[in-house]
Amino acid sequence: MQRAHISIIGAGLGGLCLAQGLKRAGIDFDVYERDPAATSRGQGYRIRIDADGQQPLSQCLPAGLYALFRQSCGAARSVQFLNGNLEQTAGRPARSWQASAVESGPQPKAHDLSANRQTLREILLSGIEERVHFAKAFRRFELIGEGEVRVRFDGGEARTSTLLVGADGVNSLVREQLAPAAEPVDTGAVCIYGKTTATTALRDSVGAALCSGTSVIFADGFAMILDPMLFPEPLPSLAARLAPACRLNPVDDYLYWAFIGPRARLGVSAAALPDQSRLTALIDTIVHRWHPRLRTLFAEADAATLTIVPVRSASPAIATWRAGPVTLLGDAIHAMSPAGGVGANSALRDAAALAGAAANGPDLRQAVARYEIAMRAWAEAAIRASEAGARRLFGATSGISPPVFVSQ
Numbered sequence: 383m384q385r386a387h388i389s390i391i392g393a394g395l396g397g398l399c400l401a402q403g404l405k406r407a408g409i410d411f412d413v414y415e416r417d418p419a420a421t422s423r424g425q426g427y428r429i430r431i432d433a434d435g436q437q438p439l440s441q442c443l444p445a446g447l448y449a450l451f452r453q454s455c456g457a458a459r460s461v462q463f464l465n466g467n468l469e470q471t472a473g474r475p476a477r478s479w480q481a482s483a484v485e486s487g488p489q490p491k492a493h494d495l496s497a498n499r500q501t502l503r504e505i506l507l508s509g510i511e512e513r514v515h516f517a518k519a520f521r522r523f524e525l526i527g528e529g530e531v532r533v534r535f536d537g538g539e540a541r542t543s544t545l546l547v548g549a550d551g552v553n554s555l556v557r558e559q560l561a562p563a564a565e566p567v568d569t570g571a572v573c574i575y576g577k578t579t580a581t582t583a584l585r586d587s588v589g590a591a592l593c594s595g596t597s598v599i600f601a602d603g604f605a606m607i608l609d610p611m612l613f614p615e616p617l618p619s620l621a622a623r624l625a626p627a628c629r630l631n632p633v634d635d636y637l638y639w640a641f642i643g644p645r646a647r648l649g650v651s652a653a654a655l656p657d658q659s660r661l662t663a664l665i666d667t668i669v670h671r672w673h674p675r676l677r678t679l680f681a682e683a684d685a686a687t688l689t690i691v692p693v694r695s696a697s698p699a700i701a702t703w704r705a706g707p708v709t710l711l712g713d714a715i716h717a718m719s720p721a722g723g724v725g726a727n728s729a730l731r732d733a734a735a736l737a738g739a740a741a742n743g744p745d746l747r748q749a750v751a752r753y754e755i756a757m758r759a760w761a762e763a764a765i766r767a768s769e770a771g772a773r774r775l776f777g778a779t780s781g782i783s784p785p786v787f788v789s790q
Contacts, residue, residue: 385410386746389533389543391520391556393420395429395499396712396729397549398506398514403442403737405510413510414535416519416550420503427577427687428609428638429499431455433492435727438734444509446625451505453620454630455495456611462591466601466672494723496609498633501617508628520555523708529747531707544746546708547736549729552694554714561710564701566717568652571693573720574665575640578683580612584637587678593637599676604643604668608679611636637679641668642693642721652692661688693719698765700758705751711736716761721772728764732757 386409390397393415404411417423431439440448465471507514519536523546526532531546548556557564578584585593597608617630648664650656656664665680665688696716712729719725736753743749 386544386740387411387542388545388547388740389414389531389541390547390549391533392548392550392554392714393417393503393507393514393516394549394551394712394729395502395506395726396733397547398503398510399438399442399730399733400547400549400711400737401510401513402444402447402506403438403734404740405513406442406444407737407741409737409740411513412541413514414518414520414533415514415516418517420507420516421500422516427499427575427636428611429497429502429726430723431495431497431502431730432723432727433494434724435730436492436495438730441734442737443505444625447505447508447628450621450624450628450630451497451502452495453615453624454501454505454613454617455497456613460595462595462597464597464599466599466669466676468591468599468673468675471600496611498611501630501633504630505625505628508625520550522559523556525706525708529707544707545740545750548708548710548714549712549733550714552713552717554710556708557710557714560708561701561703561715564696564715566694566696569693569695569719570645571642571719572645572648572650572655572690573640573642573693574661574688574690575638576661576683576688577611577636577638578679580610580635580637584678584682587682588637588675592675592679599672601672602668603647604641606639606641608637608639611638639679639683640720641665642719643668645692655690655692658685658688661685661690664690695719695768696761696765698762698769700761702754702758705747705754707747707750709736709750709754711757715757716765718765718768719772721768723771724764724767728761731760 388404388409388411390400390411390413393413397413401411401413439451463471521534521536524532529544531543533541533543533546548554550556552566592608593610599606612635613633617633621628621630662685669677669680695718700716711732716728735756739749739753740746
């Protein structure tokens with residue numbers, strides 16, 4: 383019988399987690415990424431990994447790398463809700479947020495962890511570097527009978543595999559060909575994010591209260607989430623101690639922040655979002671009446687990290703397609719608002735489930751079909767949880783219209 387080979391398009395968190403799970407199961411794979419290198423572009427800075435994301439990582443990563451992941455994170459701490467003057471205001475965290483371990487039930491539920499996204503990606507790349515191919519842009523696929531797929535790349539290169547997995551994000555070209563009706567919709571909201579290096583002077587300027595836990599700030603029709611990312615041990619030395627084969631780049635302590643709000647309030651269109659050079663001025667228009675401590679935070683931000691992205695969401699009724707040698711995971715099929723903090727966790731859950739299905743099913747096509755049924759069920763729940771998180775965080779108490787964050 384022909385040895386299975388799985389081609390993964392996209393070297394984001396979901397695609398790399400799947401690759402690690404396949405390696406652990408002894409299944410042949412290759413990952414193809416259109417970016418020239420893992421550090422070619424910023425892809426977010428702080429990412430919340432909940433119990434549903436921690437479990438897949440523990441299943442797919444070797445023990446040393448999983449320990450390194452946990453130790454490189456900060457635990458989610460208490461959440462405070464403030465207005466633009468840094469006064470306490472009403473607010474409720476998304477139900478998916480877990481600031482401390484829950485001891486009730488048959489098994490305690492782990493508290494959320496705050497990971498530096500690039501560090502987590504470096505951990506997921508460790509040990510599989512030779513199977514991850516950068517500057518390989520997917521072009522299209524062709525089915526070969528019932529059991530194989532030919533994957534074509536820009537430049538004319540091709541690879542034949544027994545399974546193709548689209549893990550290529552919200553703008554997935556694999557989804558565009560496999561399930562063109564499943565394109566996520568624009569919600570009318572945007573997310574602007576960046577980071578500010580947490581120097582001693584900056585911490586003194588913004589105050590201890592903003593550097594000790596998560597802050598959610600409601601003002602002028604926007605919600606802003608602020609999280610300190612403070613590392614008690616340099617990441618390279620941590621890696622040397624826990625997983626010597628893994629090389630982590632150093633990361634300075636920083637404050638991560640992200641605005642979410644209606645695009646119309648900024649006077650920008652979905653077709654012409656401002657480029658990075660205009661984002662500083664755009665942020666100034668949002669915060670010009672906010673507390674001086676907050677204005678200092680943004681004035682001192684690293685301009686190279688500023689990013690604006692549209693908030694897009696798939697329908698909770700996840701699309702179906704004919705079972706075969708092509709499937710999807712993560713944002714490629716179930717993009718969702720970041721408000722609930724469950725998007726990346728759902729992608730990691732997909733990855734572990736697909737790796738497990740491929741390892742345990744003698745018939746790969748049937749195993750993938752079972753994965754797709756299960757994935758659609760929890761992806762629908764995740765999208766609804768994301769919408770509920772948006773309503774809780776950005777509902778009537780904040781003055782932001784909830785429909786802005788609900789898929790249409």
